[in-house]
Amino acid sequence: xxxxxxxxxxxxxxxxxxxxxxxxxxxxxxxxxxxxxxxxxxxxxxxxxxxxxxxxxxxxxxxxxxxxxxxxxxxxxxxxxxxxxxxxxxxxxxxxxxxxxxxxxxxxxxxxxxxxxxxxxxxxxxxxxxxxxxxxxxxxxxxxxxxxxxxxxxxxxxxxxxxxxxxxxxxxxxxxxxxxxxxxxxxxxxxxxxxxxxxxxxxxxxxxxxxxxxxxxxxxxxxxxxxxxxxxxxxxxxxxxxxxxxxxxxxxxxxxxxxxxxxxxxxxxxxxxxxxxxxxxxxxxxx
Amino acid sequence: xxxxxxxxxxxxxxxxxxxxxxxxxxxxxxxxxxxxxxxxxxxxxxxxxxxxxxxxxxxxxxxxxxxxxxxxxxxxxxxxxxxxxxxxxxxxxxxxxxxxxxxxxxxxxxxxxxxxxxxxxxxxxxxxxxxxxxxxxxxxxxxxxxxxxxxxxxxxxxxxxxxxxxxxxxxxxxxxxxxxxxxxxxxxxxxxxxxxxxxxxxxxxxxxxxxxxxxxxxxxxxxxxxxxxxxxxxxxxxxxxxxx
Numbered sequence: 345x346x347x348x349x350x351x352x353x354x355x356x357x358x359x360x361x362x363x364x365x366x367x368x369x370x371x372x373x374x375x376x377x378x379x380x381x382x383x384x385x386x387x388x389x390x391x392x393x394x395x396x397x398x399x400x401x402x403x404x405x406x407x408x409x410x411x412x413x414x415x416x417x418x419x420x421x422x423x424x425x426x427x428x429x430x431x432x433x434x435x436x437x438x439x440x441x442x443x444x445x446x447x448x449x450x451x452x453x454x455x456x457x458x459x460x461x462x463x464x465x466x467x468x469x470x471x472x473x474x475x476x477x478x479x480x481x482x483x484x485x486x487x488x489x490x491x492x493x494x495x496x497x498x499x500x501x502x503x504x505x506x507x508x509x510x511x512x513x514x515x516x517x518x519x520x521x522x523x524x525x526x527x528x529x530x531x532x533x534x535x536x537x538x539x540x541x542x543x544x545x546x547x548x549x550x551x552x553x554x555x556x557x558x559x560x561x562x563x564x565x566x567x568x569x570x571x572x573x574x575x576x577x578x579x580x581x582x583x584x585x586x587x588x589x590x591x592x593x594x595x596x597x598x599x600x601x602x603x604x605x606x607x608x609x610x611x612x613x614x615x616x617x618x619x620x621x622x623x624x625x626x627x628x629x630x631x
Numbered sequence: 632x633x634x635x636x637x638x639x640x641x642x643x644x645x646x647x648x649x650x651x652x653x654x655x656x657x658x659x660x661x662x663x664x665x666x667x668x669x670x671x672x673x674x675x676x677x678x679x680x681x682x683x684x685x686x687x688x689x690x691x692x693x694x695x696x697x698x699x700x701x702x703x704x705x706x707x708x709x710x711x712x713x714x715x716x717x718x719x720x721x722x723x724x725x726x727x728x729x730x731x732x733x734x735x736x737x738x739x740x741x742x743x744x745x746x747x748x749x750x751x752x753x754x755x756x757x758x759x760x761x762x763x764x765x766x767x768x769x770x771x772x773x774x775x776x777x778x779x780x781x782x783x784x785x786x787x788x789x790x791x792x793x794x795x796x797x798x799x800x801x802x803x804x805x806x807x808x809x810x811x812x813x814x815x816x817x818x819x820x821x822x823x824x825x826x827x828x829x830x831x832x833x834x835x836x837x838x839x840x841x842x843x844x845x846x847x848x849x850x851x852x853x854x855x856x857x858x859x860x861x862x863x864x865x866x867x868x869x870x871x872x873x874x875x
Contacts, residue, residue, distance in 0.1 A: 522686065526684060528707045
């Protein structure tokens with residue numbers, strides 16, 4: 345049983361929600377545009393965490409500054425994966441890309457295992473253990489950074505999707521592929537960019553996750569679970585839905601921990617996800 | 632037939648998997664004309680348009696647009712050459728605004744630079760689209776959605792427009808409005824190849840027509856010629872459709 349006030353877990357849950365939305369964003373985008381359940385998404389986020397860890401421990405670059413390198417790198421890797429693996433798999437059948445995604449997941453997990461051992465790692469920076477206060481209550485600074493990162497990426501992506509040709513093309517292809525082709529949109533190219541953007545957002549999510557929680561080579565599995573939960577609660581196709589879905593998941597997780605103890609926090613999340621699947625399968629904000 | 636041939640389809644066979652939908656179809660579209668494709672459901676009309684658009688590729692035969700072989704090209708390359716399709720069922724982007732639907736129509740490289748100019752033209756044809764620019768497309772009425780689909784097609788700055796089942800499910804007064812717009816579009820020099828179920832209306836509007844029957848061209852000619860053939864009249868049009 346928790347004690348003390350309920351405000352602290354509530355605020356922490358909301359802040360964490362921004363990070364969860366960031367994790368879910370790439371999964372949602374790839375599914376929306378390519379109709380692919382990217383089983384590797386959680387591991388791509390973990391790759392983002394390990395990439396930042398490598399830059400920090402080997403080269404000595406701060407994880408947030410390191411995004412200048414890792415975001416473009418993951419973006420290019422995403423273009424390559426779509427072009428040389430997914431694109432070819434889509435030409436074979438609609439199940440083949442799913443198997444490719446599973447394969448990518450295994451490769452990343454094992455590569456991280458070899459490179460970094462199964463021990464748990466964390467992105468420890470001078471500021472990741474700082475805290476800030478609201479009134480009399482103290483909160484970890486990393487949670488605020490998580491939330492800020494979520495908001496910034498969401499707004500940037502929202503602007504991109506609604507105000508640029510390429511962004512509109514991605515939106516159009518997710519709503520009607522045939523009509524998009526008839527508008528002169530090269531859907532293979534759009535798939536490449538959607539996958540690349542998903543990977544770039546995974547790189548960002550990986551950094552902030554790594555500053556908030558320790559991670560291991562198999563952490564991708566739980567990241568994927570969080571992403572699924574967020575998308576199921578918020579519904580596909582709505583940026584705002586994803587964001588609110590993340591916050592709901594975050595709040596239920598922290599409140600679950602507060603009322604029932606830390607061992608039960610994810611259980612509450614799964615129950616909520618199941619209830620939403622049963623009552624409103626398109627999600628709270630889905631169409 | 633004429634040295635003004637813009638689109639020349641020569642002896643194409645097209646398959647959906649193992650099902651052959653078009654058999655040795657040849658067809659010519661002259662620049663600036665309004666040509667109709669008539670035929671029952673499953674006679675291959677939509678297949679023909681989708682093949683021209685590059686969504687399907689012929690197993691045999693060629694398609695030439697302004698002398699260039701386009702039969703192996705991808706849809707986006709064909710749009711860049713100046714062929715746009717207004718698909719059956721409108722297929723507007725339902726969750727996007729009216730204006731965003733129009734803007735996405737100008738996606739191809741050549742059309743982007745003419746975006747504002749073409750948008751003005753679209754608004755002249757369909758003033759209602761201007762009024763409803765911010766509205767989410769799926770909330771438009773059926774007729775307005777069809778206007779949006781045609782407007783979106785015009786934004787691609789086409790030389791040839793393929794229009795599939797434009798009047799399906801719409802009220803006669805709306806259909807009149809749409810055909811009026813098509814006549815204006817034709818006046819601007821854009822060629823129109825359209826598929827219609829409404830045979831009477833088609834014969835009033837088109838310059839020429841091809842009649843498709845189970846994937847083959849059964850007859851073709853000017854609408855006046857087609858009306859004079861007694862056999863055609865009875866088989867396809869009923870007896871009174873040619874009388875205006």
